[in-house]
């Protein structure tokens with residue numbers, strides 16, 4: 001395999017700017033490419049909150065005051081550079097006009113709504129990224145885009161830059177991380193971002209259900225499309241609801257659409273070196289896990305009682321993540337001899353209703369309504385059982401972290417959850433977790449009860465823990481699959 005030059009674009013990259021699982025992926029996969037000796041560079045908007053000192057952002061003289069024009073309106077871009085922590089992967093931070101000099105990534109904390117000019121913000125970012133390449137005279141073989149915020153790039157390259165010799169032979173790949181966020185805007189936005197207006201008509205490449213749809217555009221204009229698990233790839237083709245009607249279009253892509261499971265960064269997510277854990281442990285010695293459980297219970301104000309399983313949940317408290325099912329299962333669940341901790345924020349109505357139960361069952365259930373990475377790690381380590389009853393889940397990462405932490409997952413049978421957890425056969429002891437047979441509260445309760453019953457068989461439970469800690473979802477495997485796709489499209 002020859003050496004590739006890869007430009008990797010995203011709106012979130014851990015640890016600089018994070019809003020969800022996307023950041024975990026974009027902060028880790030590039031390191032795996034670098035490990036295979038490819039040349040990879042990242043670009044991300046320079047949000048106001050990015051800590052320039054902490055991450056040692058440096059000015060790049062050449063990349064100052066770059067004019068970026070869309071629809072006749074010129075904004076000035078300035079680009080700084082740094083490295084992904086503990087790596088030699090270079091990251092460019094692009095500031096354009098005043099578009100990213102704001103408190104939020106997508107949502108204005110003041111109004112709790114998306115910024116009204118989100119399409120223009122990321123269009124300018126994308127165009128600035130393209131212009132930056134020219135000034136750097138760095139010509140990648142591949143531009144890898146992630147989610148709608150970067151969907152502009154494949155479109156611009158095949159329209160605005162179509163006859164620009166610099167980009168001849170540059171191939172684009174677009175990864176769908178979650179189809180719920182498609183980048184749908186009013187049709188009149190198309191003009192502001194220099195999209196071909198004839199394609200915004202009904203049936204056009206940018207029009208979906210009367211809206212300008214950036215995901216649709218990216219699917220048309222990219223040389224290859226991927227999504228983040230094989231099962232999700234199948235689901236969005238075959239199930240109209242999961243696929244939001246993108247099925248036929250993706251099917252048309254044929255062999256140019258694939259699901260590749262995300263990996264996880266075990267340098268961050270391993271119980272023997274996790275920097276957030278008060279007690280380290282490994283499959284050879286699990287005693288630290290119990291200590292973490294005690295620390296977690298103390299932290300959230302629940303009493304420790306021997307032999308009572310602690311169920312953990314981390315994530316956005318939304319119906320998508322199945323918290324409505326949890327709410328429905330609360331009455332019967334609280335009758336069992338269990339404890340439950342939920343860590344995350346989200347839908348107000350759901351949060352309020354769940355909080356009611358903390359008053360009713362102060363020894364059994366508590367919630368930590370915020371998102372704190374440190375606590376998320378502690379829940380992964382301290383809980384005995386980890387629950388993810390998502391309605392859809394393109395990949396999902398927490399269930400994979402749970403496996404490594406010896407925390408047995410209970411999951412719904414969707415998306416990447418299905419690809420990463422194998423239902424336990426209680427007789428033979430084969431399998432890695434408990435899978436819900438349905439997307440209902442009853443099925444959730446049933447799967448949790450199976451887990452609780454198995455927990456009581458101490459030796460078997462320990463065997464299961466030790467076995468799941470051995471499951472390996474490191475990035476190398478997935479990175480190789482991406483590299484294989486790069487090679488194919490470069491030679492196409």
Ligand code: GLC
Nearest residue numbers: 021022177178393394395396
């Ligand atoms: C999105 C998906 C999640 C996936 C992540 C990273 O957040 O909802 O399932 O793990 O992207 O690809």
